[in-house]
Amino acid sequence: MSETLIKFDNITKHFSSRKGDIVAVKDFSLEIKKGEILTIVGASGCGKTTLLNMVAGFLTPSSGNILLDEQPITKVEPRCGMIFQHYALFPWLSVKKNVEFGPKINGVSKKMRREESAKYIEMVGLKGFEDAYPGELSGGMRQRVALCRVLANKPDILLCDEPFAALDAMTRQIMQQELLRIVNESGQTVLFITHSIDEALILSDKIVVMSVRPGTVKDIYDIELPHPGKVEVQLTDEYLKLKRQIWAMVEEEVKTSMNIVSS
Amino acid sequence: MEGEELGLWRSSVIGAIGLLVFLSLWEILVRTNVIDPFFLPAPTQVIDKAIQMTTAEDAVLLTDIKISATRVLTGFLLSVLVGVPAGLIMGMNPVIRAAINPIISIIRPLPALSWIPLSMLWLGIDEQQKYAIVFMGSFASILVYTTDATMRVDPILRRAAMNLGASPLQILRYVILPGALPDILTGLKVVLAIAWTCVISAEMVGANSGLGFRIWTAKEWSDTGQVLVGMISISATVLVLDILFRGLERVLLPYQNKGLGNK
Numbered sequence: 001m002s003e004t005l006i007k008f009d010n011i012t013k014h015f016s017s018r019k020g021d022i023v024a025v026k027d028f029s030l031e032i033k034k035g036e037i038l039t040i041v042g043a044s045g046c047g048k049t050t051l052l053n054m055v056a057g058f059l060t061p062s063s064g065n066i067l068l069d070e071q072p073i074t075k076v077e078p079r080c081g082m083i084f085q086h087y088a089l090f091p092w093l094s095v096k097k098n099v100e101f102g103p104k105i106n107g108v109s110k111k112m113r114r115e116e117s118a119k120y121i122e123m124v125g126l127k128g129f130e131d132a133y134p135g136e137l138s139g140g141m142r143q144r145v146a147l148c149r150v151l152a153n154k155p156d157i158l159l160c161d162e163p164f165a166a167l168d169a170m171t172r173q174i175m176q177q178e179l180l181r182i183v184n185e186s187g188q189t190v191l192f193i194t195h196s197i198d199e200a201l202i203l204s205d206k207i208v209v210m211s212v213r214p215g216t217v218k219d220i221y222d223i224e225l226p227h228p229g230k231v232e233v234q235l236t237d238e239y240l241k242l243k244r245q246i247w248a249m250v251e252e253e254v255k256t257s258m259n260i261v262s263s
Numbered sequence: 264m265e266g267e268e269l270g271l272w273r274s275s276v277i278g279a280i281g282l283l284v285f286l287s288l289w290e291i292l293v294r295t296n297v298i299d300p301f302f303l304p305a306p307t308q309v310i311d312k313a314i315q316m317t318t319a320e321d322a323v324l325l326t327d328i329k330i331s332a333t334r335v336l337t338g339f340l341l342s343v344l345v346g347v348p349a350g351l352i353m354g355m356n357p358v359i360r361a362a363i364n365p366i367i368s369i370i371r372p373l374p375a376l377s378w379i380p381l382s383m384l385w386l387g388i389d390e391q392q393k394y395a396i397v398f399m400g401s402f403a404s405i406l407v408y409t410t411d412a413t414m415r416v417d418p419i420l421r422r423a424a425m426n427l428g429a430s431p432l433q434i435l436r437y438v439i440l441p442g443a444l445p446d447i448l449t450g451l452k453v454v455l456a457i458a459w460t461c462v463i464s465a466e467m468v469g470a471n472s473g474l475g476f477r478i479w480t481a482k483e484w485s486d487t488g489q490v491l492v493g494m495i496s497i498s499a500t501v502l503v504l505d506i507l508f509r510g511l512e513r514v515l516l517p518y519q520n521k522g523l524g525n526k
Contacts, residue, residue: 022331056426057423057425058422076425076426078426078427078428080426081426081427082423082426084419084422084423086419088417088419088420088422088423089423090420090423090438090441090442091518092441092442092444092516093441093518094519095517100439101424101427102427102428103428105424105427105428105433106427106428106430149427150427153427153428162472224303236496
């Protein structure tokens with residue numbers, strides 16, 4: 001349980017633009033342990049998506065290394081499975097074929113693929129929709145397919161880029177509980193990004209609050225609320241106390257970030 | 264009623280009535296000598312002519328249609344074989360795109376007719392020259408349609424595929440091609456109609472068979488009936504090809520016309 005899976009080793013990332021250099025992330029260090037659900041919370045513009053894209057290998061740090069099992073990530077890394085905010089499903093493939101995409105290109109036999117996809121599709125509660133196309137599904141169902149597609153590729157860590165932000169409040173709550181159930185079943189490590197403190201509190205073992213531009217670790221909270229995040233948790237005193245604390249921390253950053261945007 | 268869609272059945276009936284009224288009016292105007300049949304024969308006379316041209320011993324109409332259609336399809340398929348792969352490469356590679364774009368901008372505005380002198384000097388008036396005209400008239404458009412279609416494929420889908428472990432070649436085959444296919448097919452449908460105008464022009468200028476040639480020679484003999492039969496044959500052939508093309512689309516894009524959309 002306590003083995004380190006991902007290590008951010010003093011990461012800095014800047015982008016050059018016409019207006020000059022922007023330091024998105026500065027001196028960011030963090031460890032994610034195996035089996036942990038870690039959430040990064042921060043105002044928009046704090047560089048949290050940049051961090052996630054660096055773990056996935058879509059971006060490379062300007063300095064510092066991100067280590068996966070002690071090896072630096074240098075290219076797009078399929079072991080870090082990404083769940084995108086807007087699902088990113090292939091509209092021309094059925095649910096089943098979407099789920100089998102990863103195994104197929106990685107050379108898993110057809111028979112194995114069928115068995116695996118059936119298993120995962122059942123796990124996320126989409127049995128009966130195997131042959132539907134993404135265009136026929138609701139937002140919540142599409143995100144289940146996306147989750148399924150990543151799980152079928154057996155990643156070491158799930159990277160979640162505000163995956164429920166586009167869903168309505170009720171669907172979001174259901175999806176959060178579903179994610180917890182699935183993750184607890186499989187012992188999957190998760191790095192989750194959100195700007196919802198409630199979502200972070202419900203899901204996480206650990207919450208990292210980020211400061212705004214340059215993005216860096218502002219504070220870390222170990223969450224020891226009863227899992228798996230039942231709705232009632234949100235009414236307990238510990239929950240409210242933590243929420244107040246974290247909000248106070250984030251509020252400053254949100255104000256700073258609004259100034260950056262408006263200036 | 265306003266703004267409502269008519270059903271297929273009702274709109275077909277109304278369409279048929281419209282056509283019938285138009286033809287009757289035309290027939291009456293000719294029969295009453297308001298229009299001189301020498302300039303414009305009546306519909307019934309055109310039908311007589313068409314029957315004569317398909318059943319007489321030296322009947323040429325069906326052969327002409329076959330010859331023209333073969334020329335169009337050969338030239339068009341050659342264009343597709345070259346233009347679609349080239350467009351995919353241009354859409355994916357900005358360097359190649361930047362290098363080729365100026366050349367395309369010079370070739371694309373040229374009407375196919377303007378290629379006739381050069382192609383006749385190089386190839387005479389045999390079949391290759393017709394293929395060349397169709398090719399020159401459709402190639403640049405196919406290239407541009409395919410390039411645009413490729414560039415419109417949502418970059419997040421490429422990322423998702425990379426994240427699942429796809430190589431650049433696998434992304435081309437399993438993401439870019441199917442993702443661009445709907446727009447490519449729409450483009451091809453437009454270009455196929457252009458290809459017809461190319462072949463008809465080429466046949467009018469230098470040929471001894473085909474619908475364009477038949478219309479042109481009929482004009483020399485002031486045989487307006489034959490001119491009209493030739494023109495209607497072009498319409499009919501394009502319509503049939505269009506229907507075939509729609510069928511092809513339904514087979515290749517089964518996920519379209521299903522569900523809520525393709526988001």
